[in-house]
Amino acid sequence: MTHMSSWRLLSRRLARKGAVDRAGIRTLLDELESLNGSTEAEFLGVGEKLMEFRAASREISTGLSTLTERINGAHGTRVEDALNRILDHSRAVDSRVARSGEALNEVRVQAARIRGAFSGLRPMVSTFRTICTLTRIEISRLREGTTDFFDLTEEVQPLTESIQAGGEGVLATCARLESSVRATVKRRDELRAKQLKGLAEVMAEVSEGLRAFEERRERASVASVRQAEHYDAIGIALDGVVHAIQFHDITRQQLEHVSEALRPMTGAEEMTADAAAVLRLQSSQTARAGAMFTESAQRLKSELRGVAGRVQEMARASQELTGSYSGGRESFFLQMETHFTAILKVLDLCTEAEAEADAMAAPLSEAIARMQEGAEEMRGIEYRIQRIATNASVRAAHLGRAGDALDVIAGAMLRLALESNLQTETVTEMLAAMRAQVQRGAVEAVPEAAGQATELAGEVRRTVMELHSASEASFGCLHQIVATGSRLADEIASVCAGFTVDARFSAVTSRACAELAAMAAACGGGTETAASLDDLAARYTMQVEREVHASATGAEAQEVEMAGATPQGEADDFGANIELF
Amino acid sequence: MSDVFQWDAELAIGVPQIDREHRHLIDLAAQMQAAMLKGAGKALLDELLDRLIAYTREHFLHEEDLMRGAEYPGLPQHVRQHDFLRTQVREMRMRASNGEVTMTIEVLQFLVEWIRQHIAVSDRKIAAYVVARPEFRVGALTRGDRASRTLLPR
Numbered sequence: 007m008t009h010m011s012s013w014r015l016l017s018r019r020l021a022r023k024g025a026v027d028r029a030g031i032r033t034l035l036d037e038l039e040s041l042n043g044s045t046e047a048e049f050l051g052v053g054e055k056l057m058e059f060r061a062a063s064r065e066i067s068t069g070l071s072t073l074t075e076r077i078n079g080a081h082g083t084r085v086e087d088a089l090n091r092i093l094d095h096s097r098a099v100d101s102r103v104a105r106s107g108e109a110l111n112e113v114r115v116q117a118a119r120i121r122g123a124f125s126g127l128r129p130m131v132s133t134f135r136t137i138c139t140l141t142r143i144e145i146s147r148l149r150e151g152t153t154d155f156f157d158l159t160e161e162v163q164p165l166t167e168s169i170q171a172g173g174e175g176v177l178a179t180c181a182r183l184e185s186s187v188r189a190t191v192k193r194r195d196e197l198r199a200k201q202l203k204g205l206a207e208v209m210a211e212v213s214e215g216l217r218a219f220e221e222r223r224e225r226a227s228v229a230s231v232r233q234a235e236h237y238d239a240i241g242i243a244l245d246g247v248v249h250a251i252q253f254h255d256i257t258r259q260q261l262e263h264v265s266e267a268l269r270p271m272t273g274a275e276e277m278t279a280d281a282a283a284v285l286r287l288q289s290s291q292t293a294r295a296g297a298m299f300t301e302s303a304q305r306l307k308s309e310l311r312g313v314a315g316r317v318q319e320m321a322r323a324s325q326e327l328t329g330s331y332s333g334g335r336e337s338f339f340l341q342m343e344t345h346f347t348a349i350l351k352v353l354d355l356c357t358e359a360e361a362e363a364d365a366m367a368a369p370l371s372e373a374i375a376r377m378q379e380g381a382e383e384m385r386g387i388e389y390r391i392q393r394i395a396t397n398a399s400v401r402a403a404h405l406g407r408a409g410d411a412l413d414v415i416a417g418a419m420l421r422l423a424l425e426s427n428l429q430t431e432t433v434t435e436m437l438a439a440m441r442a443q444v445q446r447g448a449v450e451a452v453p454e455a456a457g458q459a460t461e462l463a464g465e466v467r468r469t470v471m472e473l474h475s476a477s478e479a480s481f482g483c484l485h486q487i488v489a490t491g492s493r494l495a496d497e498i499a500s501v502c503a504g505f506t507v508d509a510r511f512s513a514v515t516s517r518a519c520a521e522l523a524a525m526a527a528a529c530g531g532g533t534e535t536a537a538s539l540d541d542l543a544a545r546y547t548m549q550v551e552r553e554v555h556a557s558a559t560g561a562e563a564q565e566v567e568m569a570g571a572t573p574q575g576e577a578d579d580f581g582a583n584i585e586l587f
Numbered sequence: 588m589s590d591v592f593q594w595d596a597e598l599a600i601g602v603p604q605i606d607r608e609h610r611h612l613i614d615l616a617a618q619m620q621a622a623m624l625k626g627a628g629k630a631l632l633d634e635l636l637d638r639l640i641a642y643t644r645e646h647f648l649h650e651e652d653l654m655r656g657a658e659y660p661g662l663p664q665h666v667r668q669h670d671f672l673r674t675q676v677r678e679m680r681m682r683a684s685n686g687e688v689t690m691t692i693e694v695l696q697f698l699v700e701w702i703r704q705h706i707a708v709s710d711r712k713i714a715a716y717v718v719a720r721p722e723f724r725v726g727a728l729t730r731g732d733r734a735s736r737t738l739l740p741r
Contacts, residue, residue, distance in 0.1 A: 343692045350689060474689045475626030481692050482591075482624035485699075489591040 027525055028272050034518050035268055038261050038292075041514045045299075048507040049254050052306070055501050056247055059313060062494045063240045066320050069487040086219060089473075092212050092349065092466050109443045110194050113370075116440040117187040120377070123433050124180050130426055131173035134391070137419050138166040141398065144412045148405065158401065161394055165387070172387050176380040179373070186373040190366050197362060204352040211352070215345040218338065236320045243316055246309035253302030260295040261515075264288045268522075282526050289522030296515030303508030314498035317491050339481040346474045350467065357463050370444050378437050381430050388427040395420035592617035598706055600714030602653060608646045609706050615639065616698040619691070628691035635694065636680045643673045650713070657717045661709075668709055672701060 141162050149159070267288050271281055398416035402409030592613045599606050615638060622631045647669040654662045679694060 339692045340696060343689055346689045347687055351687075354686075470689070471629070474691075475629070478623040478628045478691050478695075479626040481695070482620050482628075485591045485620060485695070486624075 028274070030521060030525065031268050031271050034521060035265050035272070037514050038265050038518060041511060042258050042261050045254060045258065045507050045511060048505065049251055052247075052501060052505065053251060055497070056244060059317075059494060059498060060244060062490055063237065063313075063317055063320065066317065066487050066490055066494075067237045069483055069490075072483060086216065089212050089216050089219065091469065093209060093216075095463075095466050097209075107194065107198050110191050113440050113443045114187055114191050116436050116443065117184045120433055120436050120440075121180055121184055123429055123436070124177060126429070127173055127177060127426075130422065131169055133422060134169045134173075134419075134426075135166055137415060137422065138162050138169070140415050141394075141412070141419065144415055148408065148412065158394065158397060161390070161397075165390055165394060168387050168390070172380070172383050176377075176384055179377045179380040183373040183377045186370050190370045193362075193366055200355065204355045208349055208352045208356075211345045211348045215342060215349075218341055218345070232319075236316050240313055240316045240320070243309050243312040247306055247313065250302045250306035250309060253298060253305070257295045257299040257302065257511075260291060260298070264291050264295070264518075285522050286526035289519050289526060292515050292522060293519040296512055296519065299511045299515070300508060303505070303511070307502050307505060310498050310502050314495040314502075317498070318495045320487075320491055322491075339477055339484070342477050343474065346470050346477070349470050353463060353466060353470075367444055371441065374437055374441050374444065378434065378441075381434050381437065384430045385427065385434075388423045388430060391419055391423035392427075395423060591620050592702070598702075598711075600710050601718055602714070605646075605650060605653065605710070608642070608649065609710070612642060612646075612698070612706070613702060615642070616695065616702065619695050619698065623691055623695060628695070629688045632683055632688060632691055632694065636676065636683055639676045640680055643669070643676050647673065650710070653717065654713055657713075657720060659713055659716050661712060661716075665709060665713065668705060672705065 142159065145159050145162070267284055271284070274281060395416045398412055398419070402411075402413035402416060405412070594610050594613055598609060598613075600609070615635060619628060619631060619635055622628045651662070651666060651669065653659075654665060659665070675697060679690065679697070682690060
């Protein structure tokens with residue numbers, strides 16, 4: 007049976023009865039038009055918000071991508087390289103500290119050797135003094151016959167004093183040197199312990215930083231995947247919202263069509279059978295529009311809530327990426343900041359210790375220099391003794407047998423001077439070696455090496471500061487992501503809460519439906535006819551409806567086949583009308 | 588991207604001067620956040636901490652005057668919170684003065700918690716109490732009673 011045949015059969019069953027309630031229909035028309043207008047405005051508002059939500063979720067997604075890139079990309083590699091460089095530097099400093107310790111141990115050994123070398127100096131000085139006294143006695147004996155010995159006497163007298171003073175001076179300087187070496191080695195050991203502890207802390211901090219960084223890298227990978235999922239889900243949820251809005255468009259058109267069908271009746275005088283059927287039919291259509299709108303509004307709200315949830319999930323993904331965001335100490339960024347601070351502190355300690363080590367070398371070098379001066383003085387005395395001994399030997403030779411005793415004394419004096427000189431030369435060599443070792447011991451206080459160490463420490467400091475700057479930028483970015491997510495979720499919730507047109511729609515369509523049904527019922531025809539019209543309304547499409555209304559309002563009716571119309575029980579969520587949109 | 592720190596009507600406690608001061612704190616946090624986004628937070632650290640020290644000195648005094656004037660029963664607990672915040676700020680200032688510049692993340696996190704916990708929770712309790720007492724309504728406070736005298740601009 008065609009739509010038109012069903013229509014005609016049903017409309018005949020309705021009795022012609024009374025006048026048309028034109029005022030009532032006009033009121034209904036006004037309400038339906040106003041309803042359509044307000045729903046349109048509200049949905050436009052939602053549509054605008056949807057655009058904002060899409061933009062905001064894209065911003066979150068971009069922000070998360072930037073963060074992930076920072077961690078996994080070139081920046082992340084740079085961070086890892088820098089942390090590894092700090093480790094290399096720490097190891098280099100560690101090795102330098104060890105070498106300087108070895109060098110200072112050598113200095114200590116040399117100092118002990120010098121002390122050993124000078125152990126015979128005191129008896130030697132005593133022997134020299136004795137020999138000088140004997141020389142003076144012998145010269146005095148020999149002078150009784152001549153005055154030629156005056157010069158020699160004049161030289162021996164101060165030499166005795168010089169030997170005494172020089173010997174004592176060298177021994178005192180030697181004692182001071184040894185004491186200075188002992189103090190330096192002790193202080194150096196303390197500094198070394200401090201440095202080693204500091205370096206161990208740097209290494210531990212850097213290793214921990216690297217471990218945390220690796221952990222974050224892994225989290226970033228997981229978060230990236232989740233982020234993509236969330237973003238897809240947001241896209242789907244937003245599509246769902248758009249879908250729900252399309253429903254609104256269908257219901258809006260349905261209401262427009264109801265208005266279109268009712269409008270001619272505002273000019274009709276009498277209720278015809280067709281007009282009564284139209285009323286019944288439009289009552290049914292209005293009820294269907296109301297039901298569809300309620301469903302679409304629920305879908306809209308549900309999808310919006312889904313979007314809000316997803317947006318929050320995205321923001322939460324950034325928290326997972328970096329650890330807790332709750333202000334607890336477990337926050338990744340705070341942990342990294344603590345590592346950076348610790349590294350800088352220890353670096354400062356190491357730099358101070360190195361500076362102190364450099365400063366320690368100065369008094370030690372001074373003591374060595376004084377010792378070298380003392381050795382030089384001893385050498386001068388020894389040369390004078392050799393010269394005096396040689397002169398005495400020559401004089402003794404001139405005196406013949408009378409000078410035998412003087413010759414013996416001169417020989418002893420010469421031997422002693424040569425022995426002493428041998429010892430002095432050995433000590434001089436030792437002092438030169440010691441000086442070189444002190445320079446090495448003062449953390450290679452050669453200007454180039456010291457410069458390199460300072461430069462390296464500066465580089466490490468700069469690197470740590472750069473890493474911290476990148477870290478604070480990431481933290482700021484994360485803050486924004488979380489704030490945007492949370493604000494967006496609030497706004498979506500606010501849109502949901504402010505979406506009240508569904509209640510109004512339901513109220514207006516229910517009332518219109520009831521009034522139209524009442525008007526139709528007043529025409530008679532019974533419940534069976536009304537049910538048949540409702541069934542017809544459920545099955546026919548808007549196109550058919552337009553044609554039926556055209557027929558009912560006097561236009562030429564066309565036979566429209568029912569073939570292809572979907573029975574109500576099998577209709578999908580969109581209803582039979584959706585095929586036309 | 589949204590601004591992280593922006594004044595929200597929900598943070599308002601209803602006493603104009605206190606609200607202005609809270610806004611000022613949020614502005615300070617926003618400035619720090621903006622600098623940090625550029626990786627330049629360290630350059631702002633000293634100035635920020637100086638301003639926080641001054642802020643705690645003035646603002647806490649105003650709040651405590653308000654609570655005393657309103658005979659707020661939670662005064663001792665609130666003052667303890669102020670003492671804690673003051674101590675934290677001073678410690679941070681001291682660390683920064685000793686050359687510790689890598690603490691901007693900690694400082695910003697501290698400000699976030701301050702706003703989230705102290706202003707949004709504890710200070711709102713004062714507001715709820717004060718507003719509920721007719722003699723201490725905001726209108727009265729701005730007309731020169733004991734508490735308001737310290738709250739008016741100097």
